[in-house]
Amino acid sequence: MELHHLGGLKSECFKTLDFDELETLFxxxxxxxxxxxxxxxxxxxFLGVHFGLEITKVLYIGIRRLVEFTVLxxxxxxxxxxxxxxxxxxxxxxxxxxxxxxxxxxxxxLDIGTGGxxxxxxxxxxxxxxxxxxxxxxxxxxVKNTNAEIKRCNIRHAVVHCMDAREVxxxxxxxxxxxAGFIGWDDYFDFQTLAYKxxxxxxxAICRLLKPKGQFGLSTWLLQEDLDWMYKFLSAxxxxxxxxxxxxxxxxxxxxxxxxxxxxxxxxTRQALFTYDTLDAWWNEMMDxxxxxxxENSDVITESIKAAAxxxxxxxxxxxxxxxxRREALFMTAIRQA
Ligand SMILES: C[S@@+](CC[C@H](N)C(=O)[O-])C[C@H]1O[C@@H](n2cnc3c(N)ncnc32)[C@H](O)[C@@H]1O
Numbered sequence: 001m002e003l004h005h006l007g008g009l010k011s012e013c014f015k016t017l018d019f020d021e022l023e024t025l026f027x028x029x030x031x032x033x034x035x036x037x038x039x040x041x042x043x044x045x046f047l048g049v050h051f052g053l054e055i056t057k058v059l060y061i062g063i064r065r066l067v068e069f070t071v072l073x074x075x076x077x078x079x080x081x082x083x084x085x086x087x088x089x090x091x092x093x094x095x096x097x098x099x100x101x102x103x104x105x106x107x108x109x110l111d112i113g114t115g116g117x118x119x120x121x122x123x124x125x126x127x128x129x130x131x132x133x134x135x136x137x138x139x140x141x142x143v144k145n146t147n148a149e150i151k152r153c154n155i156r157h158a159v160v161h162c163m164d165a166r167e168v169x170x171x172x173x174x175x176x177x178x179x180a181g182f183i184g185w186d187d188y189f190d191f192q193t194l195a196y197k198x199x200x201x202x203x204x205a206i207c208r209l210l211k212p213k214g215q216f217g218l219s220t221w222l223l224q225e226d227l228d229w230m231y232k233f234l235s236a237x238x239x240x241x242x243x244x245x246x247x248x249x250x251x252x253x254x255x256x257x258x259x260x261x262x263x264x265x266x267x268x269t270r271q272a273l274f275t276y277d278t279l280d281a282w283w284n285e286m287m288d289x290x291x292x293x294x295x296e297n298s299d300v301i302t303e304s305i306k307a308a309a310x311x312x313x314x315x316x317x318x319x320x321x322x323x324x325x326r327r328e329a330l331f332m333t334a335i336r337q338a
Pocket of ligand 1: 094
């Protein structure tokens, strides 16, 4: 039975049918149902006029569930390519940041400091194809790689621009939500003395771009066990090293957001463990950071230093030769004044 024939049936036929029977009844004509899905709303209107509201409601719910069920079960989603990100902790905490925000389908979101897209991709799922996610990133090769992934995965409602968030020329109040995953605020704000070091042109840009009642969400590191380990190890090897992150705190962030006029300021702390499959995989991630205070990694971190690092970590290896580290992040969410 095809959907467009339903209008010719007597309403009594359907009064005794429950949802399962409806599903069985319609399953045989599912391909035409899908084709006709766009006209369901029109059909409901038509049935409503002819058969009354109650029977139409049952029909409508039955048809919708059936079509959703079939579309989901036949959908090519399992074959959809998964965007490649920086992986590891980035993905874990990127998902968390997006989950702390109340993001609706169709919204327009700005992601500051997109990097490998660990925040951008979950955002793009939340806003759906009727929404838009715009990333801004100052690192040229990050922009190229992430845009290439966006294209490969056929995500049409997301893009990354190579630009500094402080200098973007998007219209005032043009975003429902702005995210900033691990971009660091210590250039502006001293989280020990809780005082500004200089004028915060990044926060000014965020306030200009957010709609009234728009949301801002950020993540920042409280602890990176593996970076702390590297710092201590290199220092013990007499290599003067950078720490490569500076821990921020909720008190400081509450002050920054209050001063910027945000309301409903909330902070959340979350920890995660991540196991790198091999020591080499972890080491490669560590070598994405530049450690020596002067010069490059390649100048001072020799093969023998690497071998000594691996030796020191032998006692921590998992049964399969992986290595687990802990990280802790702070998430802040806030709403711009109306
Ligand atoms: C540590 S990464 C985090 C990437 C991503 N947000 C995530 O959570 O996985 C921070 C990125 O922010 C970028 N960034 C920092 N300040 C920025 C600014 N003012 N405008 C645009 N990008 C910025 C850096 O280039 C870097 O790639």
